[in-house]
Each structure stands twice: as structure tokens, then as C-alpha cells.
Amino acid sequence: MPAPVDAIVSLAKRRGFAYPSGEIYGATPSAWDYGPLGVELKENIRRQWWRSMVQQRDDVVGLDSAVILPPDVWAASGHVDEFVDPLTECRACRHRFRTDQIDDGPGPYDPARLALVPCPDCGAKDAWTEPRLYSGLLATRVGTGESGSGAGDGTHYLRPETSQGIFANVSNVMNSARRRPPFGIAQVGKAFRNEIAPGDFVFRTREFEQMEMAFFIEPGSEESWHEYWLQARWDWYVDLGIPVADLRLYEHPQESLAHYSTRTVDIEYRFGLGGDPDGFAELEGVANRGDLDLSRHAKRSGQDLSFFDQEKGERWVPYVIEPAAGLSRSVLAFLLDAYDVDEAPNARGGTDARTVLRLDPRLAPVKVAVLPLSRNAELSPRARELCRQLRERWNVEFDDSGAIGRRYRRQDEIGTPYCVTVDFASLDDGEVTVRERDTMGQERVGLDNVERYLAERLPT
Numbered sequence: 001m002p003a004p005v006d007a008i009v010s011l012a013k014r015r016g017f018a019y020p021s022g023e024i025y026g027a028t029p030s031a032w033d034y035g036p037l038g039v040e041l042k043e044n045i046r047r048q049w050w051r052s053m054v055q056q057r058d059d060v061v062g063l064d065s066a067v068i069l070p071p072d073v074w075a076a077s078g079h080v081d082e083f084v085d086p087l088t089e090c091r092a093c094r095h096r097f098r099t100d101q102i103d104d105g106p107g108p109y110d111p112a113r114l115a116l117v118p119c120p121d122c123g124a125k126d127a128w129t130e131p132r133l134y135s136g137l138l139a140t141r142v143g144t145g146e147s148g149s150g151a152g153d154g155t156h157y158l159r160p161e162t163s164q165g166i167f168a169n170v171s172n173v174m175n176s177a178r179r180r181p182p183f184g185i186a187q188v189g190k191a192f193r194n195e196i197a198p199g200d201f202v203f204r205t206r207e208f209e210q211m212e213m214a215f216f217i218e219p220g221s222e223e224s225w226h227e228y229w230l231q232a233r234w235d236w237y238v239d240l241g242i243p244v245a246d247l248r249l250y251e252h253p254q255e256s257l258a259h260y261s262t263r264t265v266d267i268e269y270r271f272g273l274g275g276d277p278d279g280f281a282e283l284e285g286v287a288n289r290g291d292l293d294l295s296r297h298a299k300r301s302g303q304d305l306s307f308f309d310q311e312k313g314e315r316w317v318p319y320v321i322e323p324a325a326g327l328s329r330s331v332l333a334f335l336l337d338a339y340d341v342d343e344a345p346n347a348r349g350g351t352d353a354r355t356v357l358r359l360d361p362r363l364a365p366v367k368v369a370v371l372p373l374s375r376n377a378e379l380s381p382r383a384r385e386l387c388r389q390l391r392e393r394w395n396v397e398f399d400d401s402g403a404i405g406r407r408y409r410r411q412d413e414i415g416t417p418y419c420v421t422v423d424f425a426s427l428d429d430g431e432v433t434v435r436e437r438d439t440m441g442q443e444r445v446g447l448d449n450v451e452r453y454l455a456e457r458l459p460t
């Protein structure tokens, strides 16, 4: 069972995974800044995704497109007109909600049905204002704001998803990287949405990171590719340690599909939000986008984005299957999943509660901690030399302050898989103690052999 989010928020701040953004000016729940350990964890998740989606395949290539794209991209994609939600406000507490957050009945909304729903925040009844449409796009002004740029006044949008940058480049990539369907283009980067109710730590923020891949296929093959990518993405989370019992699939009913999709299946994780420890919520969406995006971009740009299939002698617009994952949201999922409290032996012969992050070693921010038993003129240089050697391969921390037990606890709490202790016996026998995080088991290993020992246990 994943930990409560509050435990993660507190650990994140205390140990430097993430801080409320702009805290010195009064924090908002809509943004978080990643601290020294948070950037490492996020980078490791990103790297694992990139390895499995791009580097270990020969049918997917990478891209890094601009955050601010020509406004035509968002007009063509439908986001300007269709990325809108009906919003209502509680007259009693002034809190705003998308109508679908408070009423899961069929259709966009029904005022009579809405009137019966009490406000989730203050409980007021029959307190809703007439729903108004609002845009999920965040706008900015570019250049001098004179005509000729953007919507005449320089208005541009910060991308609400990374995938439109992929669609706008499909011809470039096909021609330059010599790809033919079935093939994919992957991108990791920031996306921005004017979220009305950000919250739950990094689960929902206005600025966040996505890991998206658009896979271009022949029309008619979408069902099997959709299943293929659902399975591949499910397996990725499980391989990195998320228990199957904390994952589930959610098939979107036809009437609630996003404007671009003909079928979407979400991979949900047991985030335990909203006061329900068993509550599942979306971690990743795997959508069949059909040929909607490419057809719309072809129409608006006047460029032919179809593909000539030489074998069949036919021309067709590729369909797209898109696994769209949240990088920031998966940081939360991996932290919730890894958090554990167990018992560790103390110096008095008893046990103390210890907090341990059981992160997969591939995701752990620090792979190895080198700890001289005490700050000492002979031990410290040996330990520093070992640390320097191991840093050639891994992110290694050196810590020589405080009792050794306390230092082990600090490393357990940030998920460091191995601690290497250089003690006085090391000066005689040339061996060090390697301690494993989960079992707390210890082994003596020769100094010459430490790097190989760790390399065998730390997959890349």
C-alpha cells in the first residue's frame, strides 16, 4: 500500500526532493521546485523512459521541440477551440471546480443535476453559479505585440502537451531520419495548463513535465498497436518496482473522450488522493488519436502529411497511438511506492523505527554513500580516494559527520542502495564494509574489488 502523500511532502522538503515554489514569498500549491535529490530522481526516471522508448528500439527516435510554437499549431490541433472546460463557482466559499469534478453524470453538465451536488469544500447546497467555459491554455505575449505575430497582438500559447511539436515535425523526421510507419517520435519536456484546481503535491501543477511518444501506423493496425503499447507501458512501471496490485487500467467511456481521441485507456496508480487511501488516479494515458492531428495540420498548413506506401501503391495519413506519461506525476508515484517504515537495530541492542525509500537502484538519486567510520587523518583520505574513484561511474555522496548509525539512517531515508564504510580495520586488511539498504546486510569487500562489486549490483 503506498504511503500517504503528506509523508512524502514532508520528506521531500526535509531532504531536498522538492520545495514549494517561491516559498519565501508565500507558496502556492500550483508549482514545486525540485531540490538536489529531486532533480536526480526526475532525471533517472527520464533516463529510464528514454532508454526503453528510444535507445533500446530501432523504430523510435527523439525530438526536443519548442515550448512556444506558432499559434497555428494550437488552432489546427483543436486546443484553442476545444481545450475548454465548463467551470462553476461555489457562491458560499468561492472555490471553483470543473463541472466534471463535482458531477460525474453523463454529458457535459446538467444544471438541475448540478444543483443537487453539495460543495465538496464547504458543503453548501444549491450554491453553484452558471457554468462558464474557460480555456486550459496558458497564453503569453511574444515580440512587440504588434500585428503580424500570433493572434494579431503577439498572443502565443505555452504548449499544453508536448505531442503537437511532434506532429508539426513528422515530415522533417521522416525525411531526415529515414523513418517509415510503423515508427515513433518521442519527446520529454515541459507542458503548461491553466489548471483550475492544482494540488496534491506534484500530481497536478500548472507547469509540469511529460514523456510522450507518438507512434505512427497504418490505418487498420491501431487495435493491435494500442494493446502493444498499453502492455509495454504497464511493464515499464512494473519493471521499475511498482506492484501490479497498485496499478489498474481505466477505459474512458466514449462520451468523455478528449477531442483528439477515439479510444483512450489510462494506466492508473493507487495515489490515495482526496482522502481515499485506496483511490486510483491517472498516471499515463494511452490514446488512439486516429489521423485527426495530421489531417488537421495538413489542412491548415497546406502541406501534404500523408505517406505513400510503396509496397501497396497506396497513399494514407498515418494513425497515431500515443502513450502520454507524466514525468512529474511519476516522481510522486515512485516516491509513494518506495516509502516504507520498518525497524532497524540501535546501539542499545534494541530497535528504532527507520524510514527507508525502497527505490529501484536505477532510480535512486544517490547510488553509493562513502562513510569513513570517524573523521580521522588516516580514514578520511582513504575514503575520499574511494569516493573519487566511484564518482567516475555513479552519483556518490561522502559523509563523515555524526554517528555511523545516524548516517546510515540518512542514506536509507533518501533511498541510497549501498553504503561503504571505511573503518580502522580497513587500514590493515584493505577491506571495507558494504551495507545494503533493504536488508541492512553487511559484507566485507576488498578495496580493489568495491567498484566491481557495486557494478554487479547497480544496473544502469
Ligand code: ATP
Pocket (backbone or CB within 6 Å): 161, 193, 195, 202, 203, 204, 205, 206, 207, 208, 209, 210, 282, 283, 284, 285, 324, 325, 326, 327, 328, 329, 330
Ligand atoms: P488529468 O485527467 O489528470 O487532468 P489528462 O487526461 O488531462 O490528465 P493527458 O492530457 O493525457 O492528461 O496528459 C498525459 C499525462 O500528463 C497525464 O497522464 C499526467 O500524468 C500528466 N499530466 C497531465 N496534466 C498534468 C498536470 N496538470 N500536472 C502534472 N501532470 C499532468
